[in-house]
Amino acid sequence: MIGIRVFLFAILIDLLIGDPVWLPHPVVLMGKGIQRLEKKYRKLSGEDEKKLKIYGFVLVFWMLTATIALSGIVFFALQLLPRKVNRICSALLISQLFAWHGLVRESMRVFYALKNEGLEGARKAVGRIVGRDTMELSKEGIIKATVETVAENFSDGIFAPMFYVIIGGPVLGYVYKVINTMDSMIGYKDKKYSSIGYAAAKLDDLANFIPSRIAGLLMVLASFPSYSIKDAWKIFQRDRFCHASPNSAQTESAVAGALGIQLAGDAYYFGKRYEKPYIGDAMREVEERDIQRVNVLISKSTLYGIVFLCGIYGILWYIF
Numbered sequence: 449m450i451g452i453r454v455f456l457f458a459i460l461i462d463l464l465i466g467d468p469v470w471l472p473h474p475v476v477l478m479g480k481g482i483q484r485l486e487k488k489y490r491k492l493s494g495e496d497e498k499k500l501k502i503y504g505f506v507l508v509f510w511m512l513t514a515t516i517a518l519s520g521i522v523f524f525a526l527q528l529l530p531r532k533v534n535r536i537c538s539a540l541l542i543s544q545l546f547a548w549h550g551l552v553r554e555s556m557r558v559f560y561a562l563k564n565e566g567l568e569g570a571r572k573a574v575g576r577i578v579g580r581d582t583m584e585l586s587k588e589g590i591i592k593a594t595v596e597t598v599a600e601n602f603s604d605g606i607f608a609p610m611f612y613v614i615i616g617g618p619v620l621g622y623v624y625k626v627i628n629t630m631d632s633m634i635g636y637k638d639k640k641y642s643s644i645g646y647a648a649a650k651l652d653d654l655a656n657f658i659p660s661r662i663a664g665l666l667m668v669l670a671s672f673p674s675y676s677i678k679d680a681w682k683i684f685q686r687d688r689f690c691h692a693s694p695n696s697a698q699t700e701s702a703v704a705g706a707l708g709i710q711l712a713g714d715a716y717y718f719g720k721r722y723e724k725p726y727i728g729d730a731m732r733e734v735e736e737r738d739i740q741r742v743n744v745l746i747s748k749s750t751l752y753g754i755v756f757l758c759g760i761y762g763i764l765w766y767i768f
Contacts (some may be wrong), residue, residue, distance in 0.1 A: 450542070450617055452761055454535050459610070459754065466549035473542055474622065478629045481511060486644060488635060500643035504634075508647045511626050511724055519622040529696035542613060545621045547605030548750055551577075551598060552743050558594045559739040562587065579632075591734045595742045596711050599667070599703040600696050602746040607666065607753045608659035614757045615764065627655045637692065653694055660695035663749065664688060666756070667702035670748035675741075680706035683728050690725040697727055703742055704728025 467473050489503035519648075522541070526534045554577045561570040570590045572747070575582040579594050585593065613621035631652030633644035664684055671680040683705025684698075689713065691697035704711045708731035712724050 450538065450613065451535070452540065452758060454539050455610075455613060455757075455761070456754070457539040458613075459548070460548060461539055461543035462546040462549050464542075464549070466553065467544060468540075469545070471540070474541075475629050478511070478515070478626050479633060481514065482507070482633050485510060489644065497643045501646050505647040506645040507634075507644070508630060508651060511630060512623060515622050515626040516619060519619045523618050525529055538618065542618050542621060544619075545609040545611075545613065545625050547601060548713050548747075551601050551605055551746070555594050555598050555743060558590065558738060562590065562736050575638070588734055590626060590737055591736060592713075593702065593709055593710075594739050595707075595709070595734070596700055598739070598742045598746055599711075602667070602749060603656065603660045603663035603695065604751055606746065607663040608656055610753060610757055611659045612655075612660070614761050624628050626653055629650050656695040662700040662756070663753070664698035664702050666749040667706070667745060668701050669752055670745050671702070671706035673698055674744070675706040676708065677706070679708060687725075687727045690727050692724070700727050703745060706745060707738055707741055708732055709734050709738060715745045 476499070485507045489500070489507060493499035493503050523538065526537050526541075529537065538540055554573075557576070558570055558573040561573040565573075567585075567587060567590070570587070571582045571585055574585070574590050577597050580593065582590070582593070594723050609621050609624055612624040616623075630648035631645075633648075633654055635640050635649035636642070637649070668677060668680045669686050671677045680702050684702045687701040687704065688698045690701070700711055704727045709731070710726050710728045710730035712727040
């Protein structure tokens with residue numbers, strides 16, 4: 449476990465500064481490792497589906513092992529430094545696990561692009577934060593894609609990393625991050641990745657099972673008093689499994705209910721159309737301000753989540 453002051457300082461660094469450009473981001477390093485192993489195992493397997501699936505488990509094993517070893521060495525070495533230096537450096541490294549600043553910044557770029565640059569600029573902006581094809585998206589599609597991404601990434605990019613840092617320290621936080629990164633890179637269900645990405649996708653589902661449900665409940669709570677907590681709760685209960693992933697719709701459903709809009713539906717990925725169920729009821733048309741509204745919701749949810757996790761920390765500290 450880490451000190452609660454280091455945890456809170458890390459959150460403050462992320463909120464105010466985000467990811468320092470001079471510090472290599474761990475996700476970039478993880479991504480390079482995943483790419484190299486994927487390339488190696490595709491070559492070794494000869495693209496045989498059964499072998500690729502096995503190598504997918506091997507890839508996950510080596511990425512987890514490397515992450516535990518490297519992060520463990522780094523945080524152990526930091527303990528040898530003077531206490532204040534240790535705390536500052538630890539907080540800086542932990543802050544890179546969180547995406548509060550980056551998520552709000554990137555989604556608001558879409559908002560301002562819609563205002564000032566038209567559809568072409570907005571399509572490029574939303575393409576930075578979503579995996580789907582964006583060049584044919586309408587204004588409504590751009591707004592929905594942005595709201596969905598912000599809602600989903602509240603769990604994946606903000607609350608879940610905080611959750612694992614609190615219950616298992618920074619090393620477990622980094623383990624979660626590499627699991628999430630593997631899923632985002634190879635955890636697709638298309639022909640190219642369904643075999644080699646199988647293990648990564650299943651592990652990500654498992655890692656997000658508890659955090660995503662807590663995050664959804666935090667979203668429901670955060671809808672009060674500005675939005676309808678009644679509708680947020682109703683749609684959360686009804687639609688939280690309306691997604692191929694058992695976790696992604698937990699927060700999306702709460703947001704859809706709170707804002708009174710309909711999300712999801714069919715989307716194109718890598719030129720192929722995928723049928724997806726709708727989430728929420730279309731009580732009104734989506735509008736640009738929904739991007740601002742969802743950012744307010746995730747920020748309130750994050751604050752509630754911090755209070756919740758501090759309580760968990762207190763319980764763990766008392767027990768252990």
